Amino acid sequence: MANFKLHSTDGDARVGTLQVEHGTIATPTFMPVGTAATVKALTPRDLREIRSQIILANTYHLWLRPGRDILVEAGGLHRFMRWDGPLLTDSGGFQVFSLESRRTVDAEGVTFSSHIDGAVHRFTPENVLEFQEALGVDIAMILDVCVKLPAERPELETAVQRTSEWARRAAHARSRAGTALFGIVQGGLDETFRERSAAAMIELGFDGYAIGGLSVGESRADMYRLARFSAALLPREQPRYLMGVGTVRDLIEAVDCGIDMFDCVYPTRCGRNGRAMTSRGDLNIRNAEFARDFRAIDENCDCTVCSTFTRAYLAHLFRSNEMLGPHLLSYHNVYLLNQLMEDARDAIAGRKWMAFRNERLAHVAA
């Protein structure tokens, strides 16, 4: 199930709510990534505290470890990881295609060997959906064909055609009403392919539409251009999800393109590496200047970490390789993006989006 309501717009930016099996999500929203059934260094309680509404997990990783049987025996992914809010799983397409030398694609699916133990596995549009449904997730993604950019036109065209064909097979394989299914628009940086891919997806009729194949190394200008172009091709009354986006600047620009949902490992990866996200740009907390800086990470942030700990303490934790550093910084970084999305929703609903966008962008590095 997926019930999207568009509440207000300001320019292309939109505010809505997406109702799925385990709850209702205010959009635009940022989804932290819980690759292996855990958002790294954060507990489910932490995630509720920082008002994360929905978490993303990875089919590829969960398929390999702990595997379908244990997840089903546990009573599904929600019960396994003890997160009772909405969950979205990706299809594994992106991970499998990143394996390059370890996978072969044919018209029916992808055969690959595990990065953990080399065992051979096979993904098809049907079994990947069946896996996600068996886990009982709120939103499943279709298996798509991901192409490394830059790519030749014939390769891109094949990927778009195959993704459409696989989307059709996934749409026909659905068997669980509680799990919504999103299509994925591919097509690289080519507007004609994007149009063709979007048309094919819309014709199949999904619960929502992702824009894939962006945020993979292209320029910011290209990403924003294609995100806006692709968003405009999609049904106004359904949710739009831009995959792989998670910096302050990219989120603001993508909300401006009319996107509703985002995911990225950026805030948690930065959190583990000592990179503090702030409303004034990122800080490397290991820099000498922070060793005696007794201010909050972000003086404009009201998260528990910012209202409790100092930059000097965080700097000390990272220098001492203390696990508490990654925990505290991941907590803050995800909170920052959740708060940014909440502020964006307020600005759009109040029809002050453009002023908000310009003011926030002025504070983050170009």
Added chain:
Amino acid sequence: MANFKLHSTDGDARVGTLQVEHGTIATPTFMPVGTAATVKALTPRDLREIRSQIILANTYHLWLRPGRDILVEAGGLHRFMRWDGPLLTDSGGFQVFSLESRRTVDAEGVTFSSHIDGAVHRFTPENVLEFQEALGVDIAMILDVCVKLPAERPELETAVQRTSEWARRAAHARSRAGTALFGIVQGGLDETFRERSAAAMIELGFDGYAIGGLSVGESRADMYRLARFSAALLPREQPRYLMGVGTVRDLIEAVDCGIDMFDCVYPTRCGRNGRAMTSRGDLNIRNAEFARDFRAIDENCDCTVCSTFTRAYLAHLFRSNEMLGPHLLSYHNVYLLNQLMEDARDAIAGRKWMAFRNERLAHVAA
């Protein structure tokens, strides 16, 4: 300041309260180790939740990083790490003497080179106390001379004499009323030396007395024998602290010897390594049998981790090298010891200590 009240005894086991600058501690109590101004993988809030009453930090580590100046600028150790309850710092003696080839001892103090950058530092009875007082801790420890066992009698005798002399210097160097100072009884496995050391410490008149030089590799029988012997030498109306003890069995036996305070890295180190402490002995959560075990870590434990997560999920987290594993298991392990101490206090106060002791010991491996 330190105000100890003995409330009840059952055999040699005792229940009391120790009032120090930042709060009142019910004894017997277990102190988790926050080496570098953080109990590894746990936030101050976690520690309050699991009812830790007092935390130990290490002078050696804090001296080197972040160093005295930053800690003083931060407003002291409590404010730096944002723990507003009681704090005890060790004197650095144990760490410095463990450096072996990197340190030289003379009658006045110890010169050593940092394990971080090789820089040369010097500890004296006076400057180690001054450091702890500057940090504003509730309980400071005297600088003692630690000897590796087994040791020859002359070496042991010199260590006892020097520790007594350093204790005298520390006692005379005190300058902060809010910081209590504990003496340390040394003497290895030799009862004559233990007597001599205890007499010297008691003559100087400290706020409490630690028993050092045990739990360093000797047999359990020797440890319990010397702990009981040493405890009996100490003033009844003052707190007794056995350094380096932290397994379920050792805590029970040491409470039985009349000890009031304990510290050990054991529960947090086990937590990081996938070793789950339970009332029925330790479990290696990585073992194959736990991959599909959907019970709590310890079915007799009512901590948040045990009432939320399964062994199967913990097993998955450790196999996937996910930071959440060490966090959850450290939380549970420290909780287990805090709860054990609370149960012990109840048993002693209810004059059911021996039955409690025998029942609990019967469940843990010999």
